[in-house]
Amino acid sequence: MEIRIVPMAFAHLDQVVEIDNRSFSIPWFRKMFFDELMNEHARYFVAIADEKTPVGYIGMHVVFDEAYVTNIAVSPDHRRLGIGKKLLSRILETCREMDVTSVTLEVRVSNEVAISLYRSFGFRPVGKRINYYRNPTEDAYIMLLDISDTDSKRFGKLRN
Numbered sequence: 623m624e625i626r627i628v629p630m631a632f633a634h635l636d637q638v639v640e641i642d643n644r645s646f647s648i649p650w651f652r653k654m655f656f657d658e659l660m661n662e663h664a665r666y667f668v669a670i671a672d673e674k675t676p677v678g679y680i681g682m683h684v685v686f687d688e689a690y691v692t693n694i695a696v697s698p699d700h701r702r703l704g705i706g707k708k709l710l711s712r713i714l715e716t717c718r719e720m721d722v723t724s725v726t727l728e729v730r731v732s733n734e735v736a737i738s739l740y741r742s743f744g745f746r747p748v749g750k751r752i753n754y755y756r757n758p759t760e761d762a763y764i765m766l767l768d769i770s771d772t773d774s775k776r777f778g779k780l781r782n
């Protein structure tokens with residue numbers, strides 16, 4: 623299966639909402655994705671399988687040199703195929719292009735799969751938000767990736 627990562631567009635919203643519904647106990651409404659596509663601080667991408675079907679998405683907000691990953695989900699039928707990694711790689715590539723130096727996100731403390739994905743990119747837990755999630759109520763880890771000391775510097779040197 624060929625996977626392409628492209629910027630999210632309004633035409634992808636039906637499938638993105640379906641992926642979200644199948645991935646989270648409290649999914650986002652369509653309007654929330656719609657608003658994100660109108661938000662100048664937001665960058666969203668979808669993974670397209672075989673040139674047609676969206677099978678995953680990721681989003682972030684960027685303010686100055688800080689990024690916050692709002693969400694990532696891959697359709698349950700397409701997990702464990704490296705799509706999550708591709709989506710995260712694309713967002714970190716965009717961070718480098720935008721001279722972002724740190725990236726944060728929140729994740730349920732029990733979500734070992736996502737935590738393992740984030741760790742594989744160098745994110746580390748730096749704090750906890752108590753009872754951050756509902757349905758079920760659960761704490762969140764705050765995870766941070768500091769890219770100022772690694773890739774972005776290298777990228778900066780290459781450009782100078």
Ligand SMILES: CC(C)(COP(=O)(O)OP(=O)(O)OC[C@H]1O[C@@H](n2cnc3c(N)ncnc32)[C@H](O)[C@@H]1OP(=O)(O)O)[C@@H](O)C(=O)NCCC(=O)NCCS
Pocket residue numbers: 645646693694695696697700701702703704705706707708728729730733734735736738739742
């Ligand atoms: C988290 C999620 C996006 C991962 O997507 P994916 O496409 O299945 O992930 P990948 O195939 O790219 O795997 C990347 C890494 O994640 C980890 N991982 C993925 N599936 C895993 C599993 N079942 N068990 C343990 N680790 C797993 C591994 O570290 C893996 O790297 P590896 O294959 O080299 O071992 C997907 O499981 C998902 O949509 N989950 C539901 C939504 C969610 O929890 N989002 C995170 C919100 S904070």
